[in-house]
Amino acid sequence: MAYQTLSAFYDKLTDDQPYDQWRTVIQHFLPSEHVATVLDLGCGTGTLTTSFLDFADHVVGMDLSEEMVTYAQQKSEKVEWLVGNMAAFSLSNRFDVITILCDSLNYLTDEEDVLATLNHVYQHLKNDGVLIFDVHTTQKMDTQFNGATYLDDRENLTLVWQTEPGELPHSVWHDLTFFVQRENGLYERYDESQFQRTLDKPIYHNMLESIGFKKVTSFYDFDPNNDNPTSDRLFFVATK
Template sequence: MIYRDFASVYDELMSHAPYDEWLKWIDESIKAAGKEKGSVLDLACGTGELTLRLAKNGFEVTGIDISEEMLSVAIQKALAEKLSIDFYNQDMRDIAGHENRFDAVVICCDSLNYLTEEEDVLRTFQEVYHTLSSSGLLLFDVHSNYKMNELFPGHTYADDDDEISVIWKSFMGDAENSVFHDMTFFVNQGDNTYVRYDETHLQKTLPINRYIQYLEKSGFTLQSLTADFTDKSPTDTSERLFFVAKKE
């Protein structure tokens, strides 16, 4: 799924997203692996909220996203803050041209869940493997099966203010452990004139052992598996899973 119209309002709608917690997790995971701050690829970087934080935190950062619209926002923000960040318009399943370049690759904000075919998850892990330098790290988070099957379906989120109004409804998908997100948002164009946009996104997750299987098949060794921005192992009611894997 490629964000198009949504890109123009994404940051405002995601203003409460825990980007600082993602940054802390990445920083601490890299330190725990005995590595210094080096080159990091922010894969599926979106509008660059985490990318910019990584750069300000001392990492040498590159951002990649499939959406030109999202990248345009990210580039403008980086320029405004005078940050030197390279951005590339690429699909996470095909990131050729960066072989053996990065000390770490991060895929945050459940971006991997937009890959709804299992072979695409495996392909992405394989692509990441080739972009990493020796003993490089892959860090990613995904929604849990519990969240996909118990919390998302039937959930409605609505927000209304003077600039943007949104209605976000989630429905069980056709495939196992998948969810449709139907979004309608109205953007104020001035003079009480609003433009309506509609988008539908599909996300899918996998059992934990399947992610581990695909990591190992791609040449990685699992270093840690935690949940919900803690250092605790996942439980049956964990909502977000955090993986750290090492290139062997």
């Protein structure tokens, strides 16, 4: 899913996201304190990706949205930024760590695309390399996004975010309306729709094992000791 309108406002609307918690999880599961190579799939505007330079020699960020990557390029010239599809990519490098964070995998709504992505990740990991990804839980998709409306009012920018259940199991339509205040004081309106789907936990687990990952662990809400399925975010860590 390529963000169009949202890319221009993404950083302002996500400045309260728990990026430090994502980073803590990643550092906890690194194969070593410092690694040579990290690939971040679905990197968005690169806020998390650029922070990986603190523990990796070479960082690559990839996103399907050219607009998102354009904004990411402004954050660091040390990261290698790529436009690409996580379900169909081929790179010459092999990586110590590959991440798919911030529920980016939920934008793949076909199970075959999810499986293809995990297969490509496996092929691009070094032996003993680690995949870390997170997705919305089925509980969150089926309850919190079930016809809910959210309002985010910032300086010169207002977002009205409406959700509706999708046609597929554990799926949701996000209908986003942006009101952007221009220099003349008038507001300009933009509309965008996004579609997300999550899968039951055993499906992800079985996919990872069938591909050949030798160790698969899971937990919830950034806490490796949390096994409560009524949580909001499900994490997987898989070792090749």
